[in-house]
Amino acid sequence: MDTSSYTLEDLTEEVRNRYTSKRDSTVFILFIDKYAVDQSFIMLDSNENFKGMLSMGEDEVTGEPYEDDDSDQCPSEESYHSRLSSDIEDDRLNYEGETYSNVKRNSTMKVYSRFSNVIDFRRALNHHAITNEFDYFIEKSEPTRFTARCINMECGWKIHASLMEDGITFQVQEHSCIRSNKAGNRRATQGWIANIVTDKLKSDGDVGVPDLMKWISKTYNVELPCHKVFRGKEQAYTDVYGKWEDSFVMIDDFKEELHARDPRSVVDIEFEKDGDKKRFLRFFISFAACSTGFLVGCRPNISLDACHLKGNFNGVLAAATAIDGNNSIFPVAYGVLESENTKSWTWFLELLERAIGTPNGLVISSDMQKGLEVAITQVYPNIEHRECIRHLYSNLKRHFHDDFFYFKLWGAAIAYCVNDHDRLLDEIDVVRKEAITYLNDNHNKIWSRCKFGTTSKCDYITNNISESFNSWVGDLRYRPVLDLLDAIREKLMKRFDKKRRNVKKWKGSLVPMAKNYVRTITKNLGEYAVSRSSDNRAEVTYKGKRWDVTLDEKKCSC
Structure with a gap:
């Protein structure tokens, strides 16, 4: 259940549909906080109470304790929102006065401190317990009041909070019992992890889960299981960039806005329809500044590549990248595809052809990705198609491991003279005839400089142009699709402006x-x-x- 969108009305409707056949019947929903010592029925009569009830169950839904987790496997970073994630909390409310809206910066609980709502208070209490290395149990938990004590019964620490006319006030005694977080403090919930890692993710980019685990252990002296840190990281991205679902809802508006700003740009989107519903598949962008700049200022050489997104879409970011006169990367077009296959690449290349046409002497270089060879043959049947030697050799060495093949093959690739190229391949043929047969059967595209055409004036034998683009946008790949596309647009705008200012010098x-x-x-x-x-x-x-x-x-x- 997505607690950020599920409301009391949704729960009431679900109960009415499941347990009664009368649509006009009155339904009362009550709950008991099983962690509270003094238990009593509490009626849910508002969404605020309902959200408070969800936050009370936070500790239960964030995963098993660390000592019970015997798995060493981290969840895949390809999934932006884990289906196990279920304790995403509500946005905080604005509140005047001395409030603690940023709990990761305030670990001290003071008398008369005020919090904007019960969720803020519970996050602050968790953070206070973790940073001071103790645990607590809930004695009373209701939407209007809360009481907790230290889990060590010999300790006199106690906290009480109640809803007042001017907010929520707290009375806290000094905590002085034995402290230890090394077993994994169960108060380190997904929401707490999201709070403390948000700034780090903003400053350091996409930090891996193992590195976050080490950082949390060093900073807060608490050791947490991999899956809990992973889900906390996911929530942090959601808090910063919004939900993936919202990104798809607005993507049509994004397309129309780009067209309105510059009708010369080629922007297209494709959906998969299922009755009245439609599902996002692909998005393509080639700004007029990019296509025109390529045609008038770049050599007719384009590198194609796609890198996997690190989000819930599980698609790929495809790009067509050229090099300018100063041998710097020049992005021509980019887009998001559902996967690398013949149909998606054909769609991408057809739109690329609409944007730039077929310049004289056009060269397309690639890593021979899935479906790309067929797509290029269909859309650009008469252009020069080059294959990256680094990926070619990576495939070759799976069958022929000796360094002899490495030196001879790379020597043949960089040779400008046909005689030198043929001599090196003949030496391979003498040692292992099967290696030459493998090359002829599986890698029949152009990969040696002596076979390159001269119009493009580009002798690159690798696809490093695309690799440079992938590195340039690497920190953006974890964002929702709409944010990703717009962030690349902004990077292009800043890059072109910087280039213009440098050229003047x-x-x-x-x-x-x-x-x-x-x-x-x-x-x-x-x-x-x-x-x-x-x-x-x-x-x-x-x-x-x-x-x-x-x-x-x-x-x-x-």
């Missing part, structure tokens, strides 16, 4: 990367011997090798 007609490259290759030119045959043609000799160079045609026999 450049001097000369060459970009800094080109200047450095020319400076590097012009060193030690005295070792080259040039024999001219005409004004535009010459033979160049270097260390026993000779090349025919034609300047006006920009050709070299190398």
